[in-house]
Amino acid sequence: MSVTPGWPVAAALACLMVVTVIGYALASFPGALRAVVAGLRSVAQLGAAALVITWVVRDVRLSILLVAVMFTVAVVTTGGRVGARRAWPWTASAMACGLLPVLVIVLGSGSVPFTGLAVVPVSGILIGGVMNAHSLAGRRCFAALREERGQLEAGLAIGLARTDAIGEIIHRRVPEALVPGLDQVRTAGVVTLPGAFIGVLLGGGSPAQAAAAQVLVLFGIMAAQTVTVGVQERFIRAGKLLPADLALSLPH
16 A cells, blocks of 8 residues: 555545534534644645655664654643643653653664664654653643642641642542553554554565564553653652642642
8 A cells, every 4th residue: 555645645635624624613622723733734744754754764863863853842742732831851851761761672672673764763653652641641630630629738738748649639640641552552453553563564564573563662652651651740749740820829
């Protein structure tokens, strides 16, 4: 299977966007314009990425630089999603704690060759995974802290330390951020055929090679997300990784 850019693809994309906008309208969902903007951005960004990656993957040093740029964009993006851009050093630290050990394992073991053509896509998939988990955990935890302010104050009133009082509220929310990743692992090959699997097949690899590559990626995402949200929870409990309104309003 191959998709060649041209008028058929452009027409299909336009029709799919129309379906999306109609879906928003029929369901009375807000944000239809954001979906259109997101679609246009994806076309521009993926087009630019295709050109850049073709050039960058020839040199592993440039590939590492590109991965650093991707990581930076992910940190900024998830910081905006959870409303905690000013706490970016802690966001970056949590994500790095999940990402770096996985990269060391898959590259150090030789499972993924240390070449630009391999490092960039694998790192991109892992970065996307930890970004999504961080966003989900942050949104759930910060919403809970706003909604359950009384419970937090009650915990402090009975002598709980601030970190423990915050932990009582957010700890049961954090694992929810891992559910999409776990579902992806559980259903791989049964409900879905993920991107790495299809990519290896389309690149001429055998089904066994495709399965091995996909399992490696899925295990990597699972490990990276678990560590990321675990570290993120500790930073939230310590009051380091909080939106500005919570950093100012949460009792000490």
